[in-house]
Amino acid sequence: MSEPLFEVDESGEDLTRADQAVSAELSPAEKAATREEHLKLAEGALVRADDLVAGYVPGVNILRGCDFYLQDGELVGIIGPNGAGKSTLLKTLFGLIPVRSGAVTLRGENITSAPAHKLVQLGVGYVPQNNNVFPSLTIAENMQMGVYLRPKTFKERFDYVVDLFPLLGERRNGKAGALSGGERQMVAMGRALMMDPSVLLLDEPSAGLSPAYQDEVFIRCRRINATGVSIIMVEQNARRCLQICDRGYVLDQGRNAYTDKGKALMNDPKVVELYLGTLAKAQ
Numbered sequence: 001m002s003e004p005l006f007e008v009d010e011s012g013e014d015l016t017r018a019d020q021a022v023s024a025e026l027s028p029a030e031k032a033a034t035r036e037e038h039l040k041l042a043e044g045a046l047v048r049a050d051d052l053v054a055g056y057v058p059g060v061n062i063l064r065g066c067d068f069y070l071q072d073g074e075l076v077g078i079i080g081p082n083g084a085g086k087s088t089l090l091k092t093l094f095g096l097i098p099v100r101s102g103a104v105t106l107r108g109e110n111i112t113s114a115p116a117h118k119l120v121q122l123g124v125g126y127v128p129q130n131n132n133v134f135p136s137l138t139i140a141e142n143m144q145m146g147v148y149l150r151p152k153t154f155k156e157r158f159d160y161v162v163d164l165f166p167l168l169g170e171r172r173n174g175k176a177g178a179l180s181g182g183e184r185q186m187v188a189m190g191r192a193l194m195m196d197p198s199v200l201l202l203d204e205p206s207a208g209l210s211p212a213y214q215d216e217v218f219i220r221c222r223r224i225n226a227t228g229v230s231i232i233m234v235e236q237n238a239r240r241c242l243q244i245c246d247r248g249y250v251l252d253q254g255r256n257a258y259t260d261k262g263k264a265l266m267n268d269p270k271v272v273e274l275y276l277g278t279l280a281k282a283q
């Protein structure tokens with residue numbers, strides 16, 4: 001990786017500045033205004049989830065009234081403590097977990113509990129955290145699996161993916177199982193992008209990667225987003241996630257605890273105290 005890692009974002013803004021001092025806490029009026037601003041995002045949202053209740057085991061709700069909005073072109077991060085329901089929210093949006101109440105829409109169309117294959121056809125891509133490549137297949141074959149519904153578009157889509165991840169072109173005939181964790185993550189993202197999604201759901205794309213590769217993944221996410229793909233990203237690496245996303249949601253016990261612009265959340269003392277405190281010191 002010869003490119004600079006993370007010091008400067010593509011708009012030329014210094015991302016590390018966001019690590020600096022915490023601003024004054026919002027007043028109740030400002031908080032109410034923030035809530036109102038959030039509700040405005042529901043109108044015309046590309047992905048809209050209202051009051052979602054979902055869970056795995058009968059009688060146990062993991063999501064307990066969760067609202068989530070993604071506007072066209074946004075990169076939105078979801079952070080929160082372990083077990084908050086972040087991955088569950090992503091899986092629920094992708095139809096992998098039945099919705100007990102509430103609704104999900106995509107461009108206004110009701111997709112609540114729609115099966116994953118239908119969502120892929122509608123332009124939703126999903127990259128799970130684990131087991132996200134076919135290790136015995138080559139990189140090119142993994143990409144073919146990604147585009148199996150539209151095989152004629154393989155070349156055009158693979159060119160697009162290789163533009164974002166040149167390594168996937170260089171190693172196209174190598175087995176995915178021989179790749180490092182970071183490289184596999186590229187394969188997984190590349191495969192999801194083969195279907196030309198308008199929305200990409202990423203479950204902890206930086207998990208288990210070295211710090212350099214984590215930065216690389218975040219930079220790639222920004223680039224993918226800059227090509228017009230809206231992104232919903234669940235991340236453990238909360239500060240990095242908030243640094244690169246347009247907006248963030250802090251999930252706690254299956255509900256939205258906070259939501260705001262990424263950098264505003266990073267500078268909200270309550271968010272820092274409750275969710276970023278130890279991470280803030282560690283990163």
Ligand SMILES: Nc1ncnc2c1ncn2[C@@H]1O[C@H](COP(=O)(O)OP(=O)(O)OP(=O)(O)O)[C@@H](O)[C@H]1O
Pocket residue numbers: 056057062080081082083084085086087088089236
């Ligand atoms: N397949 C499953 N069956 C039953 N319970 C599950 C399953 N997967 C997750 N859970 C439970 O759902 C809750 C939320 O898990 P989830 O993975 O959504 O949390 P998370 O916020 O993504 O946390 P983490 O950052 O630790 O991955 C946890 O209590 C977890 O034990």
